[in-house]
Amino acid sequence: xxxxxxxxxxxxxxxxxxxxxxxxxxxxxxxxxxxxxxxxxxxxxxxxxxxxxxxxxxxxxxxxxxxxxxxxxxxxxxxxxxxxxxxxxxxxxxxxxxxxxxxxxxxxxxxxxxxxxxxxxxxxxxxxxxxxxxxxxxxxxxxxxxxxxxxxxxxxxxxx
Numbered sequence: 001x002x003x004x005x006x007x008x009x010x011x012x013x014x015x016x017x018x019x020x021x022x023x024x025x026x027x028x029x030x031x032x033x034x035x036x037x038x039x040x041x042x043x044x045x046x047x048x049x050x051x052x053x054x055x056x057x058x059x060x061x062x063x064x065x066x067x068x069x070x071x072x073x074x075x076x077x078x079x080x081x082x083x084x085x086x087x088x089x090x091x092x093x094x095x096x097x098x099x100x101x102x103x104x105x106x107x108x109x110x111x112x113x114x115x116x117x118x119x120x121x122x123x124x125x126x127x128x129x130x131x132x133x134x135x136x137x138x139x140x141x142x143x144x145x146x147x148x149x150x151x152x153x154x155x156x157x158x159x160x
Contacts, residue, residue, distance in 0.1 A: 003028035008084060009035045030088035036097075037083050038063060043102065044081035050100045051085070056093050058085045 002025035004017035097103035
């Protein structure tokens, strides 16, 4: 079985990575981290606790990067987590997943479907986005102040 270092997944056909389509595959080593399953944040915590009880080393990583609006709002765009285990522990980890009901009997944790990978924003695009959002923010403030001033003038005219 071959391993893609980029995506940290196993290739079943041995020719290309099922996620990125890359051809730079190498033989898998027992300590290579392998993507086991992608689940929600709460399920990830439950799986990590079960793996800790079973003495299986694992780590969970957020899937995808945040968008500009989510970064400004302080919220991650996605709460999906990718759970990784060493290749030598994959079968034991699958048994634990079946035992806690996170994976159905006879099912395998298939590699994820290829997803559109977002390119990181260049420095210029990031600066342009910040400037744009600053201008939009100032425009919204100006509009709110303008209409509040009109409303205050109207209310003042009612009492004079």
